[in-house]
Amino acid sequence: MSKTSEILDKQKKYLWPNHLAYYGEPLPLDHGDGMYVWDVEGKKYLDFFGGILTTSVGHNHPEVTKAAQQQVEKIIHTSTLYPHENYVNLAEKIAEISPRELQVSYFTTSGTDAVETAVLLAKTHTGYQEVVALRHGYSGRSAMGMTLTGQAGWRIGSTHIIGIKHALNPYCYRCPLKLKYPECGVACAEDVADLIKTTTSGKIAAFLAEPIQGVGGFITPPPEYFEIVVEIVHRYGGLFISDEVQTGFGRTGEKWFGIEHWNVTPDIMTMAKGIANGFPLGNTITTTEIAESTLGAGLTISTFGGNPVSTAAGLATIEVMQKEANPEHVAEVGNLLRAGLDELFEKYLVIGDVRGKGLMQGIEMVVDRESKEPATKAITHLFEETRKLGMLIGKGGLYGNVVRISPPLISTKEDIENALEMFDVAFARVQEAI
Numbered sequence: 001m002s003k004t005s006e007i008l009d010k011q012k013k014y015l016w017p018n019h020l021a022y023y024g025e026p027l028p029l030d031h032g033d034g035m036y037v038w039d040v041e042g043k044k045y046l047d048f049f050g051g052i053l054t055t056s057v058g059h060n061h062p063e064v065t066k067a068a069q070q071q072v073e074k075i076i077h078t079s080t081l082y083p084h085e086n087y088v089n090l091a092e093k094i095a096e097i098s099p100r101e102l103q104v105s106y107f108t109t110s111g112t113d114a115v116e117t118a119v120l121l122a123k124t125h126t127g128y129q130e131v132v133a134l135r136h137g138y139s140g141r142s143a144m145g146m147t148l149t150g151q152a153g154w155r156i157g158s159t160h161i162i163g164i165k166h167a168l169n170p171y172c173y174r175c176p177l178k179l180k181y182p183e184c185g186v187a188c189a190e191d192v193a194d195l196i197k198t199t200t201s202g203k204i205a206a207f208l209a210e211p212i213q214g215v216g217g218f219i220t221p222p223p224e225y226f227e228i229v230v231e232i233v234h235r236y237g238g239l240f241i242s243d244e245v246q247t248g249f250g251r252t253g254e255k256w257f258g259i260e261h262w263n264v265t266p267d268i269m270t271m272a273k274g275i276a277n278g279f280p281l282g283n284t285i286t287t288t289e290i291a292e293s294t295l296g297a298g299l300t301i302s303t304f305g306g307n308p309v310s311t312a313a314g315l316a317t318i319e320v321m322q323k324e325a326n327p328e329h330v331a332e333v334g335n336l337l338r339a340g341l342d343e344l345f346e347k348y349l350v351i352g353d354v355r356g357k358g359l360m361q362g363i364e365m366v367v368d369r370e371s372k373e374p375a376t377k378a379i380t381h382l383f384e385e386t387r388k389l390g391m392l393i394g395k396g397g398l399y400g401n402v403v404r405i406s407p408p409l410i411s412t413k414e415d416i417e418n419a420l421e422m423f424d425v426a427f428a429r430v431q432e433a434i
């Protein structure tokens with residue numbers, strides 16, 4: 001029996017059947033190094049999904065590994081009851097790279113937890129209860145996370161938190177208002193005022209959105225979108241929470257956080273995934289003034305939040321990014337990737353749209369460009385072809401027809417060229433089979 005079959009058999013027997021996995025036959029991984037991972041049979045893959053946008057500086061970066069190992073030998077766990085130098089130093093470091101107003105952090109262990117913490121803070125600060133989120137957004141797997149999420153497929157059962165409304169999202173390729181940008185005047189953004197006036201009590205605690213939707217399929221808003229919406233949100237008493245779980249830490253190029261592309265300053269930002277190169281860590285950052293409102297509001301604790309090992313890894317990750325993979329580097333290689341994908345768009349009709357920023361680029365696959373019918377079979381085929389060629393990619397979108405390309409930020413020009421060649425071969429095979 002192969003190692004793969006052994007693992008898959010045990011997975012089937014001992015784990016819940018709803019563990020989502022890619023490929024006809026799921027792919028058990030064994031080890032990783034930089035841009036590459038190896039499966040348990042020894043086959044090597046170029047990782048162009050980056051562990052769901054998480055291995056920011058590549059698998060097992062020696063500096064991150066060393067920082068974590070050294071910390072493991074000193075103390076693994078303290079809990080936030082006992083302040084630790086790693087988490088205060090990481091909070092300081094994150095304050096340095098965040099928009100100037102955002103200075104104070106609350107560490108947790110995941111993106112879901114960071115989002116929960118942000119919404120709780122907004123409710124506590126404003127005294128209001130209702131929250132506006134975006135259709136097609138993804139916010140995590142807790143009851144609150146699933147309710148904030150704007151996709152039926154990611155909600156289990158009938159879990160539902162009251163007081164959450166979903167605004168139209170700025171999905172220009174499939175405009176919810178059937179309009180065309182820029183003649184539309186970004187009507188989807190203006191509609192947020194109507195949504196608040198007609199479906200809430202008239203005052204909201206928060207508007208939560210991703211600067212570029214991740215699981216939604218790297219949906220990228222028009223540049224004016226956030227300026228219009230954030231003004232409306234503040235007018236109706238709410239705080240703006242920018243969910244940076246996917247877009248944070250240089251992923252989108254040029255800037256440290258995705259929202260900085262859109263000319264607005266959030267009141268709160270959530271972060272996780274790329275923060276510690278794969279170690280579990282979440283963070284919610286806000287202004288000193290907003291954070292003050294938590295004082296006396298009730299007790300809260302996170303047993304593993306700010307864990308010394310995860311925060312050691314977080315510190316090392318940011319230091320490595322500053323040296324080897326800063327936002328300027330990401331913009332440079334991201335532009336190269338985008339130019340290559342735009343060329344593939346010219347070649348393959350199965351590609352309906354290419355979008356994103358930096359090293360967060362999406363390809364929406366369609367049966368034909370006229371009907372824009374989601375090409376779900378073709379994307380399944382593309383996954384198998386890229387796997388054969390030795391490259392990992394991600395998937396997203398309400399219809400599961402968007403390829404998510406998000407390699408580690410240390411990607412070089414050669415890595416991008418290598419990936420583009422594999423995409424070219426794989427798309428040719430997929431197009432031919434249609």
Ligand SMILES: Cc1ncc(COP(=O)(O)O)c(C=O)c1O
Nearest residue numbers: 110111112138139140214243245
């Ligand atoms: C934007 C966004 N927010 C929150 C989450 C939840 O993060 P986690 O899976 O770490 O709980 C995710 C996960 O994909 C995400 O993409």
